[in-house]
Amino acid sequence: MEFDLSWILLGVPIVFALGWFASRLDLRQLRIENRQAPKAYFKGLNYLLNEQQDQAIDAFIEAVQRDPDTSELHFALGNLFRRRGEYERAVRVHEHLLSRADLGKSDRERAQHALAQDFLKAGLIDRAEDALRKLAGTRYQPQAWLTLLSLYERSRDWPQAADIARSLQQAGEGDFTARLAHYQCELAAAALAKKNDPAAARRLLEDALQATPDAARPRIQLAGLLAAQDDLRGAFEQLALVERHAPQAMPLVASELVRIGQATGQLARTAELLRRSYAATPSIDVADAIVQADLAAGMPPAQAREGYVRHMAQEPSLIAATRWLGHEPFAREGAHPVVQRSLEHAARPLARYRCAACGFEAQGYFWQCPGCQAWESFPPKRIEEL
Template identity: 40%
Template sequence: MIQIATSWLLLLPVMFGIGWLASRWDLRLENRMDERERMRQQRSTFKGLSLLLNEQPDQAIETLVKIAQLDPETIELHFSLGNLFRRRGETERAIRVHQHLANRDDLKPRDRDHAAYELGRDFLRAGLLDRAEASLIRVGQGKFAAPAKESLLEMYQIERDWKKAIIAATELETLQGKSHHTEIAQFYCELSQEALLAKDLNGAEHSIQQALHAVPNHTRALILQGDYLMAIGEPAQAIEAWGVVASSHPAYMHLIADRWMLAHAAIGKAEVGLDRLCELLKTQASGELLDLVHKQTVQIRGMQAANAMLSEVMQHSPSLSALSKLAETRLALEEGNGNPEREQELKSILHLLRQRTTSLARYTCGNCGFRARRFYWQCPGCNNWEAYSPRRSEGVAPSGPSM
């Protein structure tokens, strides 16, 4: 039988205690090193944020990249870094960061959706629309589903793919719980307009009905309905459709005044059509409608009638545009009367008025203030639909870009 010395038995607990103390010491050293590393990363992060706040983005990016390289698990930092690259216009670097995240298999579904969304935004910023669509479609039904769908809707409008835009807007209504009927009606109007240009009358009629279903008595849809009825040889019905615009949305009548008169001429009622437009001038005289009514009045009733009409407008709705047209009309009446001094006087007045009226802002977006000389259903500045007032502005032009 093996005999074990009592001293060895006493040494066993001592050796076990020394081993335990050594392991605890190693653990404390490791924790201290981890703490030092965390402190170093925090200091580097704060340094990067400080550089950003001090408008030193290049040095900030360099610092944040080093942190991301040292700790690949800093997912939020990767997202922040990618977004920073995109805001600076460095889309290639942003794509690399977000693509790296999107391809990681160890990410949670929410982070993977986030990466796919950010990558789609990168591709959209870079103009790679097909790759942007593929990435945004990968986003699931979580927090980033609605933002991804909004980006898809933005992209489809850039591509003028109105059918996909309608689908995206409809899905977005479900996700957000708010109406996108105005945009959907406008998308159908775009399809209708394309169909009319292509002589696809059945397609045009279908899209118009869908637009009116989305927004009953929608102004643009009614205008296009009149265009469709004129295209199939039904001017009386076209007048009926445009009559709804004249009654419910008279500020938009300048968009169809010429076609309104053509439809009335086609049924032999040009005078009736002109009378209705003249009646509208009592409330709509400060826009293009006045120019169109003046032209039609000269053609149908003569210069004297145009002069009388403008004199009446100046009584109830005085404006520089009306005054300019009145000077133009009186100059035409004066020519050939043997009074060169009067002609020269009217020419000088007309020249000054035209200089003033042509420099005025025409239509102004109520959302971003973008100004333009023609009317747009979708603002070229902010891309919002139906943001333009149908009335031309006069006086001091408001602040904002123009074209």
């Protein structure tokens, strides 16, 4: 049987035509899918702008299914999951991105940063710490280190916090000298409370003072440590230096200065320091300490307690009025206790301290706000004086 070449000549155009037709079908399908993908994307965006997050998530999932290689859609979807509190799904999205071999360096860093945020929001602190440390050397490094610093402060891991603070300072991200001094003060307090090691605590406080001679906290803590070791003269000298190096902190040490000044026979010097401080910055705590010093020096009570009246003439104060009334003899003894209790009740909220950063209020003074974790955000003044 002879092979007819005419069939080959006839078949070639047919095969070419079928191939061309198939390619046109593929191109048409691709165009349809490309039109549908951005349509789903814009639909999701519209839902997002209208705060319809459930519908936005569905639209973005549809867009991702149609165009699985688009990283921006994955980022949008992951962020939506995190905002919705669906942290496990957000983690899966960002881990999927990181597993892609074709992901560019910039998008890989972005996905790593998003994954760290997922872990933080989910409360998975160990995994968040690991994810944040992987951002070293990237454009997200400063932000990651600041987040790590906050984590270590909240967990009271002061050595780790100090390491990160030094790294940030070396990278030119700010001056962390004062914060490092606070870390040393925290470590000194721990050395006393947990290890009963006053020598180590003293070394830490002296190092903090050497680095930040105008800081109030290490000097005040060192004075407390010296007083606990019966070195009252050393404690007095440290408290007296507060007036020169950190005058704004005098209200915090005024009462203790009187107590130690009396014990060391330095009441006259104490009163002089307090009056000088009060003249520069009037304060109810310093005024109260002046009254205590005058009484301890033997001044007649009626004369000494006029200090409250002088303070009220300069700075109207319910706290000062309460303390004056608590010492002043009254003829009508029956009414005095009732009036005194009422004034004390009214003055109690005014005697608190308030954080200037978040408004947290406390009866005692904090170097770090328990509410917002800011350092030295409590002015050393009572609410009444703000």
